[in-house]
Amino acid sequence: MLKNKTIAFLGAGNMAEAMISGTVQSGKIPKDQIIVSNRSNKEKLQEINEKYGVRTLLKDELPFNEIDILILAMKPKDIDKALDSINHLVKSNTVIMSVLAGITTSHMEEQLPGGQSVIRVMPNTSSMLKESATAISAGRFTSEEDMMNAKELLSSIGEVYVIDESKMDIFTGIAGSGPAYFYYLMEHIEKTGAEAGLDPQMARKIGAQTIFGAAKMMLEREESPTQLRENVTSPNGTTAAGLDALAQFGGGKAISEAVKGAEKRSKEISSELQSRQLVTN
Numbered sequence: 001m002l003k004n005k006t007i008a009f010l011g012a013g014n015m016a017e018a019m020i021s022g023t024v025q026s027g028k029i030p031k032d033q034i035i036v037s038n039r040s041n042k043e044k045l046q047e048i049n050e051k052y053g054v055r056t057l058l059k060d061e062l063p064f065n066e067i068d069i070l071i072l073a074m075k076p077k078d079i080d081k082a083l084d085s086i087n088h089l090v091k092s093n094t095v096i097m098s099v100l101a102g103i104t105t106s107h108m109e110e111q112l113p114g115g116q117s118v119i120r121v122m123p124n125t126s127s128m129l130k131e132s133a134t135a136i137s138a139g140r141f142t143s144e145e146d147m148m149n150a151k152e153l154l155s156s157i158g159e160v161y162v163i164d165e166s167k168m169d170i171f172t173g174i175a176g177s178g179p180a181y182f183y184y185l186m187e188h189i190e191k192t193g194a195e196a197g198l199d200p201q202m203a204r205k206i207g208a209q210t211i212f213g214a215a216k217m218m219l220e221r222e223e224s225p226t227q228l229r230e231n232v233t234s235p236n237g238t239t240a241a242g243l244d245a246l247a248q249f250g251g252g253k254a255i256s257e258a259v260k261g262a263e264k265r266s267k268e269i270s271s272e273l274q275s276r277q278l279v280t281n
């Protein structure tokens with residue numbers, strides 16, 4: 001159903017690039033049907049054009065008449081200016097997808113011509129390798145066909161989950177921000193391995209393979225995480241000692257608080273934007 005559709009990105013930063021990389025690798029959308037734009041950074045556009053072979057333009061040069069799906073990928077603080085600059089140009093049947101944390105479909109719908117289909121999307125940077133966990137939520141004017149097209153497009157960068165928009169903040173805390181928690185874990189694993197004499201590159205590979213193996217077990221086996229953890233843990237063995245230290249230093253609580261902190265920030269972004277107080281991000 002995406003055949004002959006033109007997809008444009010408004011914003012060409014880290015998240016847009018990760019999505020472009022995965023989409024191009026998947027081969028589902030021909031490169032000449034992907035347009036990438038930003039506000040002013042021409043060097044970045046040239047880099048994206050050379051790396052991925054997609055069309056690149058400044059935002060003011062976008063051919064709005066050609067665009068079937070417009071993906072908003074600027075920072076949340078820039079959303080209102082971005083909507084203001086497109087709301088007279090966008091076709092009524094262009095589907096707007098936003099990857100912005102904390103920005104609700106209703107906020108966007110209010111600033112677009114009546115009846116515009118808006119889909120809220122939360123991908124993560126593993127889109128780069130087609131391994132994103134991506135959530136999508138329909139706006140008020142989104143048809144089933146729009147959602148089917150969104151699923152088809154986003155399945156080219158990983159797994160897609162359709163969720164109610166009220167769950168978008170917690171999804172963001174788990175999956176949108178989630179890669180950073182695992183990188184943080186890896187920073188510590190690599191450092192600790194290197195301090196004990198392992199070559200840092202070797203420590204990095206060992207840590208990454210261990211996380212990858214555990215993730216694969218979680219995806220492919222039926223046991224619960226608790227059962228899988230118990231299978232590793234011998235009485236009075238090394239794992240029990242490691243887990244005791246994790247509990248003693250608040251490991252479990254720290255993980256829950258990280259997810260809740262990101263969820264809370266996602267909610268705050270929505271309310272700060274409503275009261276025009278969003279200055280960071």
Ligand SMILES: NC(=O)C1=CN([C@@H]2O[C@H](COP(=O)(O)OP(=O)(O)OC[C@H]3O[C@@H](n4cnc5c(N)ncnc54)[C@H](OP(=O)(O)O)[C@@H]3O)[C@@H](O)[C@H]2O)C=CC1
Nearest residue numbers: 011012013014015038039040041074075076078082100101
């Ligand atoms: N990074 C991540 O892991 C994830 C990010 N997100 C969301 O993705 C969004 C982008 O994040 P990220 O890629 O990290 O940000 P970056 O700062 O890397 O990129 C922002 C981009 O937006 C462009 N931009 C700003 N204003 C406009 C405008 N009015 N019109 C067109 N382009 C504009 C900038 O262009 P220029 O450089 O020319 O100013 C730049 O290309 C955020 O809203 C974030 O919440 C969602 C999931 C994960």
Ligand SMILES: O=C(O)[C@@H]1CCC=N1
Nearest residue numbers: 101172176177178281
């Ligand atoms: O940090 C952020 O706000 C964005 C949204 C999810 C991941 N990065």
